[in-house]
Amino acid sequence: MANPPFNVDKVKAESCESAKRLPFGMPSINKNKEVGNGNYLWISYFYSYLNEKGRAGFVMASSATDGQGKDKDIRRKLVETGHVDVMISVGNNYFYTKSLPCSLWFFDKNKNEAIKDKVLFIDARNYYTVVDRTLNEWSEWQLKNLNAIVWLYRGETEKYTALLDEYRTILGKGDFEDILHQLKDELKDLQKRAKIEVEHAGRGDKKRIQGEYDEMIASKNEEVTVAKEANWLYEKFGDGGYKNILGLCKTAYTTDVAKDNDKDENENKISIEEKGWSLTPGAYVGVAPVEDDGVDFEERMAEIHLELLSLQAESNDLMDTISKNMKEMGL
Template sequence: MIADHLTGIEQFGADLWKMADDLRANSGLASNEYFMPIMGLLFLRQATNRYYAALEAIEADKATGKMPDRPLVDADFRRRRAMMLPEAARYDVILDMPKGGQLGEALTAAMEAVEEHFPPLAGQLPKDYERFDDDLLESMMRKFDTEALRNASGDVFGRIYEYFLAEFSKQGAHDNGEFFTPPSIVQTIVNVIEPDHGIVFDPACGSGGMFVQSSHFIEEEGQDTMKRVTFYGHEKNETTAKLAQTNLAVHGLQGTIRAGNEAITYYKDPHELVGKCDFVMANPPFNVDEVDADKVKGDARLPFGLPSVNKGKKVSNANYLWMSYFYSYLNDNGRAGVVMSSQASSAGRDEAKVRQKLVETGAVDVMIDIRGNFFYTRTVPCQLWFFDRAKERDPERADHVLMLDARNIYRKVSRAIFDFSPEQQKNIAAIIWLYRGQSDRYLDLVTSYLSEAIAHGQATAEPLTGFNKALAKLIDLMAPFAKEARDPDPLAETWAELTAVQATLNDDIAGFAAEVAVRAKAWTESANGEGRGNATLHAAREGLRGMAERCRDLTKQIDLAAKLAGRAVDLAIKELEARDSDLWANVEVNKARKALESIRADAVEALRGARYFVKQADWLQERFPDAALADVEGLVKLVDRTEIAEHDWSLTPGRYVGVAPEEVDEDFDFEEALRSIHIDLKGLNEEAEDLATRIARNFEELGI
């Protein structure tokens, strides 16, 4: 329940990445040389998937009379968010062609054909496959031709594509990974500004992640992205711009992206979008100090003037150029969300003067502090800035800025990388909803958490029953041997403890099932009364506390039972040589032990789900008990302009929200702590393996 987007997608992507990384190992190329060819193969695989899916839909429409039976044209496929691929550009056709040393040429020809039939991709796709060995290319293509990938939907494939972009970022494959902003950061920006209509502009668009996440947001609302928004972007690096175009195409999207010298935002405005954008989203380069002050002086996009200029007539730090650009591109009701260096919010001197003018407009809306390690190639913390031009004209809002310190909100993905879980993202969004007076959305979220808790509680029935049966089977198999008289008996104490735990577990599982039934009934009845208002939700959450505690206790009991069962098997075999006894069915015991461990993991995860969602509701309702925005020490504070002025116009949330009081965790999550330790250990092992490989390679190169 805390996996990103789609269950198992991270492991699926990781398996594919291991396959793709073979290309580096066997081609002798650096990551910045092979990442575009791999992304091209992924693109072609998805384009082929979409072609066949659209073709199937077209045939179905013909069969039902929804469209005439006539020769197909490009528009038939475009309407279904696909390309009308010529036969020679279809992944399966290329893979099944006779092998004669021409696979590289065939792939290059396929990319050229795609560009010809889909003008937005003209000049964007890789066309240098001839330099790869055909056997290597075929192996790579077959690894991307699994049943799962052949049937992957757009969303699944899009997530895989995003995963590969992230992995290439970690490798520093291009511009030190600057082309990729992690989805967790982008989703947070999307959740705050909600880009669901009009012109969406990213003047530092990288690989197009802002556009893709905007599309996810729009489509989750049941809307068609390309009917709701128009995407525009700048990207100075032409290779990265190609990635952006293919990233959009993989997701069935289109956008107008300018690249190269004409797209250097400091000096150019090729789309002429000043004052026209409904939404601006960006992760611009931080702390750039080489912008020519004479070239930008007097630019209409700099209404607050230049920040400091050094002796070399360079803008000392371009952070506030970006801030001015973002503000200027917005229309009167436009919103912006941008990633910025954490240094910028309290920068002094001329930067502070620009910041003061920004605050005085009333457009600065929300500031969010993000801890370090959210970026794949940077460990520094960052901040998210949000503007809302409509706020300037609202007397009740113009004077305030919401300060949110999210540095203590995170999930550990690996030893070096953190992100927000989906629920953490929702919880941050819920604070914004309360700030905007949208308490109904906040209550809907709490309702969804409690509904999920009930549903997960009900879903525990099967795995808990399964664990009980698996435990009983293993005990029954061991019983004839375990009950045999011995003096002394090294197995006796463990056996007695195991059977006692089994008896207790039976009763507790039955008690838990009864508790779930009571809570589910009460939850259903609450919807049939006066509705689920805030008071009803508080009462329901309090009622679910007992269920959540039972989840915790049952988890400990299940783990103990499995541990004791394993210990009993080991004692019987090692201390009493059970394998030599006619009373010991060794093969059946081993099978039963493995089955018990498997179902144990299922049962524990099911219990964890019910408890997890109660804890999410706790997090929200304990901090905002009245379903209204309130200052929370160490988390959030609504600050007025007078207080900001008293702090030298600083917009650093940590300066305002204070430090959260230390809490005594009476419900310490040992399982989560162990997960964190496991992640650290896994990371250390991977680093050790990589280091050993590099050492071995160095020895080989030295001829040792």
């Protein structure tokens, strides 16, 4: 596993060639006999380190999945080996100092027979948890769900089943969607009770009661989060078995020949060759339909308006109290 620096430039071509770690040839060289962009040096190096059963996973600039010229030639040779396993697109704001998107590349020289001529593409750019305005991440459960897609693609259904069992251990038995709705209702009820009790509590008890409810609300929020991820996974893949999901994941064949030799007539087949040897997941998975979030716009705007009026009234009361206290202090 590695996270190399992206787009390294001015790499001396002679030193690259002498290292003998370029099984697919040299990237483009400029008039100064330098490699202008080192992304495909890293990609070639990682591949060259693998033994006959080796695996590699690394982060790379998004632009590398679709580079042209010599990069495209190297990528074609790489795909034709059959050792490209999984490609994942990652959205913005996953780095502390940069906002640029990236891709995750996975090689496997020991792929099983069922997927030896295939590559799994996952577009995870719209699947993330917001940490703050400038940082996103995958939560623990989102990482498990992404792993689950790969397990199903590889035929490792027992791992997928174990994850469903883990969800059920935490959430209890029942339909994940029903559990999610129930937990959301419980969360709303808890938030309403907290507001009422804090408003009616004496000045000395407000902070304690708010703290107690904050803990309960945080715990319930965690349950809701787990239920959301369980439902997200189950509604797509059910009890197990890989399938292509529009806007999320799709398998593609390494060449047109591999596609034509597959006997599955029910699959919407596509090859990397016919896509110009691109390894960009978005070129394969398509765009998911926009889902209705079930929120009534006019009703929600009315609720927000009432909330603003309430906050404004509280602010006015607070200012009156502060002004009164300052007068009593002679200020």
